[in-house]
Amino acid sequence: MAKSKEVTVEERLRALYDLQLIDSRIDEIRNVRGELPLEVRDLEDEVAGLHTRLEKLDTSLEALDEEIKSKKNLIEEAKSLIKKYSAQLKNVSNNREYNSLTKEVEFQELEIQLAEKHINEFKAQIEQKKEVISQTKERSKERQAHLKHKKSELDAILAETEKEELALIKKSEEYKTLIEERLVKAYVRIRSNVKNGLAVVPVERGASGGSFFTIPPQIIMEIASRKKIITDEHSGRILVDEALATEQKEKMEKLFAKF
Numbered sequence: 001m002a003k004s005k006e007v008t009v010e011e012r013l014r015a016l017y018d019l020q021l022i023d024s025r026i027d028e029i030r031n032v033r034g035e036l037p038l039e040v041r042d043l044e045d046e047v048a049g050l051h052t053r054l055e056k057l058d059t060s061l062e063a064l065d066e067e068i069k070s071k072k073n074l075i076e077e078a079k080s081l082i083k084k085y086s087a088q089l090k091n092v093s094n095n096r097e098y099n100s101l102t103k104e105v106e107f108q109e110l111e112i113q114l115a116e117k118h119i120n121e122f123k124a125q126i127e128q129k130k131e132v133i134s135q136t137k138e139r140s141k142e143r144q145a146h147l148k149h150k151k152s153e154l155d156a157i158l159a160e161t162e163k164e165e166l167a168l169i170k171k172s173e174e175y176k177t178l179i180e181e182r183l184v185k186a187y188v189r190i191r192s193n194v195k196n197g198l199a200v201v202p203v204e205r206g207a208s209g210g211s212f213f214t215i216p217p218q219i220i221m222e223i224a225s226r227k228k229i230i231t232d233e234h235s236g237r238i239l240v241d242e243a244l245a246t247e248q249k250e251k252m253e254k255l256f257a258k259f
Contacts, residue, residue, distance in 0.1 A: 010226035020200040043147040050140040078108040164259040202245030
């Protein structure tokens, strides 16, 4: 629709509030969608982290198995040497040779004891790691299920809201053509500087929407007369009366229901 020079202040206020309702609906859609992708990404990172942890634990188990094999080989070598030295003890010709072989046997026996001690320690570590692996796998399974659910939820929201969002963006641009450029620029500026993107708010219980600052009765009457654009002196928001806001909300709810 082309802009008309005969547009009244009330019509401008209605168009501005309609524009605010449309843009707020777009904000709602983006806020809902904006949280879910972050949640999905966090879950993906957590699942990847758990997968990496499992890989490291598996590598650690393999290393412990190799250590146990190495110690078992050492024990076998020590037993072989004990057997060899024990056989040599039967044919010693002097005390010096006897003492030397006896010390070698004792040393190999200590090597066996130490190796067995290490093997037991490695086995205990393996059991601990297996318990951690079991817990990690359970946690990974639970987080993957949660991730699948959240991805499904996100896909559903995207499928459900993408069409509505595009329709609302188009409608927002249409409504901007009904308002003079100066007011649109003011609206965009206020919207970018205030909480929740609310640039146009109704007067509720004697104060501007979302504010605790009371508006003087005379100003409230001027707002209700819809004869000029009035802004809140504290927040800079454009103010509309509650009756107008209610009427436009009902109108826009019907519009939103079509998307």
